[in-house]
Amino acid sequence: MQTRGGKILLYGYGNPGRGDDGLGPALIAELERLGTESATLESNYQLSVEDAAEVAAHPTVIFIDADTAGAGPFRFERVIPERTISFSSHSIAPGAVVALAQQLFGKHADAYLLAIRGYEFDEFNESLSYLARENLGEALEFVTRALQERRFDEYLKQYGIDCGCSISADAQ
Template structure:
């Protein structure tokens, strides 16, 4: 299946820090699914954290979903529409998705539709395997995002 809309899913986090890596794991699974299903309009990327060069990367896409682990008070996962934010709440070496979106607008004059997919995590130790609860949340988030992408692509094709 090919499509006019280009979709990018970016997972970020450290898979060596237990549940911190669920965003990256989601992208790994999604990449496999897109390849197997020959969905060539879906692109994936992952890194330890977001940084400014991601503003250049997302400027080429119509839809961007950032996938990350979350400590926040959510049930299992949540997806929220991102608005560009100029708030430079970044630490020395990483930035927020909303900030990336803002930089993309300011520098590259592009505004892809963007969402943040938060997957609830629980433990953050020096371990590769996420907790069972986080894995369960990851599974639910994966099914949700697959469905979302297919619906998005169908509506974009109309």
């Protein structure tokens, strides 16, 4: 797949009050602190249907979420539009947001997921675990580089499984 130009939407989601669940917003906060002009930065507790409008306004989107499994520090995968799954809660999977953007606004964004490995999710806790913080640092370095290089096909081979399958089957 050819990499498109234009602003990239970086969308981190998760609850910062649930320990490592806040990895997505934490990465966005780091990027906001550093400053970037080549990306639109968004964060929220969870994805929702109205995010389809924001996705539709960008040629490329990277969703950033915490991951409960995997070796770490992160994986990078393609998001395939989900047209058949049931909408399972107020929280909506990245693939469903992309599908909605296509269906409602006729826009086909290249969509990816950056899943950062977290470890502690079960307690009220406003801070990241030590290991999650380490992973966040590596993810930040990766995103900073990716915003300049935009070699997403390479990253898929290097950090993920570009199998064409749905990642959101794993998502709640």
